[in-house]
Structure formats: C-alpha cells, structure tokens
Amino acid sequence: MEPECCWTKETVTAVECPFISPDETDLYGSLRRRLVARCLECPLFSADLERMTGEGRPEASVLRILRDEFLLLKSRLDTMIGFLDSRNMEIQFLHEIGALLQTSLLELDEVLSVALTAITAGKGFGMNRAFLLLADKERRTLKGSLAVGPRTYEEAWEIWEEIGRTDFSLKEMAKHFHDTKLSAEKDKFHDILERLAVPMDDTESILIRSLQERRPILVQDAFHDSRVDPDLAHTLGVDSFLILPLLTRNRRIGVIIADNFITKKPITLEDMRSMETITFPVAFAIERAALYDRLHEDLRKLMLANTRLKEQQELIVRLEKMALLGKVTSSIAHSIRNPLMIIGGFARSLLKNIDENDPNKEFLETIVREARQLEDTLSEALGYADSMAPVLDRWDINELVGNVFAEVQSRAAREGVTFTIRLAPDLPMIRTDYRQMAYCIKRILLSSLDAVTPPAQISVATRGDGDDILVEIRDTASRPVRETGEAISRPALETRTETENLELSFCSVILENYCKSFTVDEDNGQGTLYQLRLSRNKEEERHE
Incomplete structure (x- = not known):
C-alpha cells in the first residue's frame, strides 16, 4: 500500500504535500530537507507509522524511535536558540545601558532617568514600577529619591499605548522621560517616597541588609515575610518585589526596589540575575555624577575665593593710596592752618576795633567767615587724614x-x-x-x-x-x-x-x-x- 505521506518520494508537487508553505518551495525538490523540516512532524507520516506497525513491519518501531529522538533534540535546539537569542538581546541592551551611563551622562537626574527607564521599559527588563532610594550626604539615612511607573491600570494602558506609538530606543526613552516626566513622576510618587526612609544603621531593615550583604533580595510574600517591615509592605502595596543594592567599591550608594504592581507577573530568579548586572554601572554613574556636582561646587567656591582675593588685593592698593593721600593731606593742612589762623586772628582783631560805618567792615567780616570755614574744613581734613585706615x-x-x-x-x-x-x-x-x-x-x-x-x-x-x-x-x-x-x-x-x-x-x-x-x-x-x-x-x- 502506498504511503499517505510524501516521505518516500524524491520530488513532489504542491498537491502531493499541502503542508509546505509558499516560501518553502525549495523543499519540493529535496527529500532530505523536506524530511527534516516537514515529514517527521507531518500527521500523514504518523498515520503511515501506525499503518506499518499494524502490518507488523519491523522498520516501523525503528522509525518511531528515530522520529521521537529527532523531535526531542529539535525541541531542545529551538529552546537553546531562543535562550541564546534572548541572551544576545540582553547583552546588547546591557551594553547600551553601560555605554549610555559611562560615556555621556554627568547630571544626576539624567543618570537616574536612564537607570529607572531601563528597569521599567518593555525593551528593558519590563518591570511595572521602580523606586530609587539614595543615601544622604551624611550617609546616615536611605531616602526615597525617584520613582517611575503607573499608579493605576488606566495610566498603565496610556503609557503602554504611548510606547507602542513612539517606538523609542532606550536613550530616546530616557531623554523623553528626563525632559517631560521627571518632575511629574516625583510629584506623583511623593507620598510613597516620603515614607521610604530608613536609617543606615538599621540592620533589621531588609533594605539595609541588602546593602550590607551586597546582594539582591527577592521577596515573594511581603505581607507574611518576617524579614519585611509591615510598613514597607503596605507602603509598596505588593506581595512580591525585588531589592537591588547599588554599591561601588567602598560606598553604599542606595537601593532600587522593582515590582509588577499592575500586571502581578511573578518575578523570577532569572529576572533578579538579569537586573543585578546593571547595578554596578548604575552605582558607578551615580557616584560619578555626585562627584561632578561636588567638583562643580568646589570650582564655584574657588572662583569666588579668587574674586574675593582680587578684591582684597585691590582694597590693599586703595588703602595704600589712601594712606599716602592722608600723609599728603595732613602735611598740606598743617602748612595751611598756621598762616590761616594768623590771618583769621588779625581779621578778628581789626574787626573789633573798626568803626561801625567803616566801608572795610564788610570785607573784614567776609575774611573772618571764610577763615573760620577754612579752619573747620582743615579740622575735618586732619581728622580724615588721621583715620585713613x-x-x-x-x-x-x-x-x-x-x-x-x-x-x-x-x-x-x-x-x-x-x-x-x-x-x-x-x-x-x-x-x-x-x-x-x-x-x-x-x-x-x-x-x-x-x-x-x-x-x-x-x-x-x-x-x-x-x-x-x-x-x-x-x-x-x-x-x-x-x-x-x-x-x-x-x-x-x-x-x-x-x-x-x-x-x-x-x-x-x-x-x-x-x-x-x-x-x-x-x-x-x-x-x-x-x-x-x-x-x-x-x-x-x-x-x-
């Protein structure tokens, strides 16, 4: 009896094999490739095996074993290829994040925008929300700094539709977020960020423990996990979340908390390992941005100090000129004062003895008045000269x-x-x-x-x-x-x-x-x- 499947024919037509798609026409003329690509999974081939088994033909059991092993290996190979493809995409994504963080960003808000966008974007790790907590300048408290993500299902759909329309790259998404949404996100999550504050010496806190142990922590049942503070669980409002410590060689920068508040999708250990890879470049970029800010502030203070030094030098020069002017003024005033007093004295004496109707009386009064005014001026000048400094x-x-x-x-x-x-x-x-x-x-x-x-x-x-x-x-x-x-x-x-x-x-x-x-x-x-x-x-x- 002729086989129902075309697996015994060297060449076939489209009528003989309806399972070959239009873009696979090359399979019509190659039995080897057709057998591997289509025949072993063809229902007609399975029917032929059943018929051969019923007829008691010994090759039927061999063909069945070979087919099953082939399909198993093919399934494993497809799984491996899919895994490698996903890993390749992840490596490319991590490379993009690393290059973006380490080559072009010096402003702290830009660094934070890239980090949280990478965690929440569908092209990234696809988490629904991310919260960033940073250590304060005194390294005494871990405080909520920034959050990204939706707070309602409606907002989530709006965000996903916007992402679908724009098709931005990671860099473009981060820039768009920084330019248009950063302040709004801070305001939106203000109440949660205010409550996310933990003393750095609180060793009972799971957030501080993640920093001390230098490892991420995946929480699966927050409301019943003894490690989790009930206030933290109620603040986040989710059962499952991931804590990622941000550490450099010698400093504890902060932590990132990520969750799937909207979709409730479980967070796996694989997710944790993937996101862990970005924590060091993010921590390094945050520290670099903070150092840049401090350097900028130190430079501003140095420029201010230079300006003040220049002003002080100019003041010293002016004071030296004033001191010299004081000496000259004092010398001139003393030289003028003695003859002026003599002139004034003679004029006053003459004025006392002059007749009331003498035509020179007005001139003498003018001399006395002007002499007195000059004496007052010289007194002021001498007082000024004595206090030039x-x-x-x-x-x-x-x-x-x-x-x-x-x-x-x-x-x-x-x-x-x-x-x-x-x-x-x-x-x-x-x-x-x-x-x-x-x-x-x-x-x-x-x-x-x-x-x-x-x-x-x-x-x-x-x-x-x-x-x-x-x-x-x-x-x-x-x-x-x-x-x-x-x-x-x-x-x-x-x-x-x-x-x-x-x-x-x-x-x-x-x-x-x-x-x-x-x-x-x-x-x-x-x-x-x-x-x-x-x-x-x-x-x-x-x-x-």
Missing part, C-alpha cells in the same frame, strides 16, 4: 543717616532751609566705616546747605533697590553738573568754591571704597540729586 563693621544705614541728619538739622533751621528725612524700614545692615561714611554724607549735606538760597528744601531718603541700598540727597539748588558723579573727584559743580571742591574730593576718595557708585545729577531741573548706591553684602552675610 578704615575700621569696617556692620552698621544700620538708617541710624547712620539719621545721626548725621540730626547734626546738620539745627543749622538748616537757623538758615531757613526745610530739612526732611524719609528712612525705609527693614533695610539690612551694611559693612562700612561709620566715621568715614558719616563724614561724606555730612559734607554733602553741608555743601547743599551752602548752595541753596532760603527758602529752600533739602531731603534725605534711604530705600532698597534690588540687591542694593540707595541713599539719596536732594536739594533745590540750581547749578550745572556733570553727567556722572565720577567727576566729583574734580570740581564737579562749576559754581562751587575751592573749599567745597576740596571737601567733595575727600568724599569721592572715601566713597570709592564703600559705594558701588556715587552719582550727582540734575533732579528733573529742580535741583541736584546725590545718589549713593551701597551693596547689601549678602555674600559676606552668608560667611559670617
């Missing part, structure tokens, strides 16, 4: 301005000038030399008093302006001024006397050291505005 301390600018205002107010009242003051509340302290700053503000006020004609107004105000503090002095004197207060070191106001110019020159030298700027401008055509811009010195406040 500044005594820096923290002062309330409102108190300083208020005290100077009180000293000058009585003279303003005598001369019929309206004096007003407006001090802004809650201004921070400034670092300055009280005596020298008060001297400058007083000289500006006296200069304004000398310039205005009663009835006139002079106002003093303080206010905050961003990171600065402004001291503003306004008067109603009309006189030409230069565009910037920098010119006040020279005769800035063309109508001033030589005495006034000398006084303002002293002020310019002093204010150069304590003010960010000192300007003198027209006040909308109604007078003159003196403006001192002082720094809040916030950097110094932080260091003190």
